[in-house]
Amino acid sequence: MCEASAYIIDGDKQELIMEAVDSVEPEDGGYKLINIFGEQKFVKGTIHSLSLVDHRVYLKKS
Template sequence: MCEAKVYVRDGDGEERQVMEDVMLVQPEPEQDAYLLVNLLGEQKLVQGRIERIDFLRHTVHLGQPDSNASEF
């Protein structure tokens, strides 16, 4: 199976799992967030920015939103 677990790093630097069995990670740029949809169709809007995606471990790691980030 190719579902992922999504983790968010809080202000203290600790990661917490916010959803598992995620099938879709869709950017919502107007809200500085990502829409997560799992295998059962449950949805969650999570603010943050992608820090890394680990395809081997099927994990997505989000950090705090950075309003000063520069465009590439």
């Protein structure tokens, strides 16, 4: 399975906000993250970058 961990970038820090993320969908000025367990989380911000081989998605709050 190729789910990823989602991190919020805040300056030099990276905060893990969700593991096993499957889909990231635009919603209301941000993104809705859904993981393989069906859990959802909303992040007001943008997708900053991806490192897929490392299973990492980076978001940045707006």
